[in-house]
Amino acid sequence: MAYANSPYPPIKGYSIGPDIAEGGFSKVYKAFNPDKPPPCIAAIKVISLVNASSGPTLDEQSFKRIKKEIKVHSALKHANILELIDSVEDQEGIPSRKIPPAFYIILEYAVGGDLFDQLVPDVGLCNDDEVIHFYFRQLMSGLHFCHSKGVVHRDLKPENILLDGRGNLLISDFGLCSVYKYNGKERLLTEVCGSAPYAAPELALGRPYHGPAIDLWSSGIILYVLLVGNTPWDNPTLESPEFASYVRGVIWNMDPWCRIKPELKALLQELMNIDPEMRITMSQLVKNPWFRMKNPLMNAEGLTKSGANLAVRLAKQRGELEGRHEEDEVRKLASELVNTPAIEVSLDGDPSNVQLSQEIGQSQLGTRFKNDLNMNPTQPFSCTVRLFTADPVLASQKMQHANLSTMFISESPIEELIEAFREALDILSVKHQAKPLNPPTDGESDNNSGVKITVSFIDNRKQKLMGSLRIEPIVPIEGALGRSTATDGMDVDETEMENNPKWGVVFKRRKGDVLQWKKKYEELVRLLPPGLMVSNSA
Incomplete structure (x- = not known):
């Protein structure tokens, strides 16, 4: 089984899907292994060894450094260290698919x-x-x-x-x-x-x-x-x-x-x-x-007692500091989660071990949370983070982007979005360049498939930040895994989406400090025209 439109063959049983990060000569992709107990998702870092136009991308020292990184990291097995699951060194590549020789490093997917x-x-x-x-x-x-x-x-x-x-x-x-x-x-x-x-x-x-x-x-x-x-x-x-x-x-x-x-x-x-x-x-x-000192959030193994409780505390503090007031239904459900110790699941990931109170399951929001948790039984923290996202479409997008807060949904025409971003980026003195996400098909506008605006700037600590502003169409299309690629199985009205096209806007960091990147995102959205954002996750 493979993701649609992916040129890569399965790597150690993992099908390579959408990219989630990138560096100079490397990209990180979300990957799925259908032969392992669900949900078996990983991140695969692909480091190209050859560039089609300029030849080798790595000198001997860099090559040795990567080999050392793989050897050392793979030996570090600890609950607070991202696991290196496996690796492959492909010296051949697949010329017919324009895939160069590369290192493939299979990593634990940090879904939080x-x-x-x-x-x-x-x-x-x-x-x-x-x-x-x-x-x-x-x-x-x-x-x-x-x-x-x-x-x-x-x-x-x-x-x-x-x-x-x-x-x-x-x-x-x-x-x-x-x-x-x-x-x-x-x-x-x-x-x-x-x-x-x-x-x-x-x-x-x-x-x-x-x-x-x-x-x-x-x-x-x-x-x-x-x-x-x-x-x-x-x-x-x-x-x-x-x-x-x-x-x-x-x-x-x-x-x-x-x-x-x-x-x-x-x-x-x-x-x-x-x-x-x-x-x-x-x-x-x-x-x-x-x-x-003892910490009430931590169990005897030094891990969280309740991921849901932890997510609620983080979200409530952010909301208070940013002047947001959650709806009564969200506050009520969050309170239930904090006071329901059995919300956590056992390590075997069996959703039948999740015991939600009767009160949680009665509301529409509670049903959405319960469905999310049933689909992702080992992710109570991530599911609870999405609970504080009122728009189910935005919540589903956050599921695909590891709960990223620098993103929002818009129903405005893409040309308006692009122009608004160009003006805001110019005001902030951010260098930017736009290009279509995918090559347009016959009769299709260059921008209908989405747009990627690469950005770079120097933060107030004199460090360079680089990344992209991606405007992606949200459409209910059946993906390779048998579920909607737009909604990832969450409770979203797909007919409504077809009649009223929406765009997912993701401000994705490639290099630089996370907090400085988030600060720039907040400056950017403050400069956008009113009504451009349907829902915002920041």
Whole structure:
């Protein structure tokens, strides 16, 4: 079985479907394995080895790095590390289908999306200490496992922190990882890598460094972002006024540092000690009183007790901070979910184990949620996130895009959409270029199949962000898996969709900080004409 229109053959039993991310010479696709117990979805990263016009895309060093990434990542099996399921190195390709030689890396599909996509820029999760503690504990659990195996990540940042279907944290992207300890012997590292806002200051000195210390520094930056919704500086050098203030010790009375609780401020100082020799170690961190405290969201294994409860807490906080007020039906159902411990399912994914109260099942919204959960029994967190999306069409689109918040539905003609985006992007000084998503057929407008507008800009931390604004037609067509590709089986009136065409607009990040990308999306939608958006997920 294969997805319609996919040129790729099945890889280790997985049929390659739509693309969900892309890099320089790589793309990540959503994939499905019909021979494994449902729902068996994976992400397949395809790294091209040859470019048709310019020859090899990877030099020898890059080739070796990918081989090392696969070997190291595949050995890291932990609940808070994105699983590398399998890999294939194809040196031949399929010339008849214009498929070049490539690496195929089969990864766990992080159906919960990005953790930091759930945060509000410049706010973070400051109103929910338990959620902050929960995710920081999970981050350090995964990182502690890496270090115990002699591996340092070296590129911890928001875009590499994902969520599974229950809302548990997953560390991803081991492309810059390194083995610092082997057979009990440690070595210093020399390669300068990582993203400047999250990088440790010793990397700028050009000297050999201790690997675990730079991961702990990056973890401190991530904790800060969870607390306040932004990074503390653009780079850890004295050229940054904020970092210079941090070094001088005068930043503590400045906003937002002054709003951070004393015990957390003290922990941040230990994690982000300028001197790596004095920086807190993992063995010291696990003894920290704040770190050790019990968390009511966490079970004995360090995983979420209730993905539904976790999703409700995140969604309610976002709604309050963004000035949104959920309908009574949503609030009532959310309250039921929080107070129904049996909402979780067992690991075998049997939907018969889901026990919803009678009250939940009586409403139309409750029926939609129950149907969603029956289709995706191992994803209570993701299903509950979609519960807060009133429009079922938008909810179904979020299912396809891992609960992405930077998307909306529009009923406006596509020409109006394109022109509105061009004007808004020009105002924001965002570079952009539009082209059809698919080649038009005879007699069809260039734009009827959808449009992809590539965008790039520099954020306020002087980092480059790249991505695309995709305008995709939402039509009820039977897909390769026997369900509507537009609705993915959710309760949507397809006749209404045929009579009133709708467009799914997705602001999809390719490179750069998740929160900065979300901030730009919010700036963009504020500039759009009234009535252009039918429903918005932000």
